[in-house]
Amino acid sequence: MNAPETLQVACSRAWPPPVVELLGEWRLRWADGFTGRANSVLAVGDPGRPVPEALRTVCDFAHDRGITPMAQVVRDSPTERAIAAEGWVEAKGHRRGHEVVVLTRPSFHVKARPPGGSFHVKVADEPTPEWWELTLGRDEDSEAARAVVTGGKVGYGVATLDGVTAGAVRGALVDGWLHVGRLEVAPAFRRRGLAKALMAAVHTWGAEHGADRAVLEVAEGNSGALALYAGLGYAPHHRYRYWVPAPGSCEDSTS
Known part of the structure; x- marks a missing residue:
């Protein structure tokens, strides 16, 4: 994995949901709807199968647990482009903002x-x-x-x-x-x-x-928080976005 992906895994482990299942290197996560980070697939690394098949598994995992299928993906990464190519769309309705800045402070x-x-x-x-x-x-x-x-x-x-x-x-x-x-x-x-x-x-x-270093995640539109953290020595490391299936493209196969 590259540096943004490695840091995303560390952040996920710092915010651990009750249910985590591995899909290759991807992480399927459930926490009864509490936050996007704990109720989405962390789509970093190799899912161990073609992306269309991996996304079908993401849909099935979410439907089985009563949450909306969603992917957390490093922005402008090859994985994001592959997910977009399968008809998924940006989760612009995500309540806390679907575009997130990951900030780090080295000391x-x-x-x-x-x-x-x-x-x-x-x-x-x-x-x-x-x-x-x-x-x-x-x-x-x-x-x-x-x-x-x-x-x-x-x-x-x-x-x-x-x-x-x-x-x-x-x-x-x-x-x-x-x-x-x-x-x-x-x-x-x-x-x-x-x-x-x-x-x-x-x-x-x-x-x-x-x-010996710190990291936090802030919604792109939260200008007040971004200003506060910049004043404390934090700087942007990378960004991620949430993606969801296009309407009708990820139906519950059990219904």
Whole structure:
């Protein structure tokens, strides 16, 4: 695999769904609909069979588990061109944006600096109920979602003020990478430097646990997040897109 594909596999392992089945080097994933990353095929590497046959297997896997067939593919790669040639289309209806930028930071050996005010920021080994409330929407919270978020070696960053959880972030360790996700600041506490403080804390946690580089994934249209991460030393590594079958081209063979 080339560098973008290798990093995509690492990111997938940092966000592990309850069900993963290999299709050659492709990864079929299910998490009861929680996020595109955990409910699509990671189409990188060699599927071990012709692409049309591989996509038929993707359809069958998804239909058997009640999710929409979808492929996560490195943008402008030969695999993306092959999938497009089979009549699949960009998943422009994907709720969080179907085009994603993968950002990396090669070094983050920094110490967390407290934000202004009386906030306390730390990274814990277990999520608190308030952490869950802030990072998972009511329509997302499920057994499968919690399995994804808690899978692997994970640190749960929290920022508190007088016992109130004001912000949260997730850090996961895989292959020397710190994978950062689920950064959230409660509306009442925004624009006070909490996001930067949470990022500094999770960077420090990652370094303390042996990570020497960081990666995160941001929707292409999320200009605020992209600006924040650029200011923290992150730069684009590559991009990926989600693809789905054209209407009527991937019918459930069991129906």
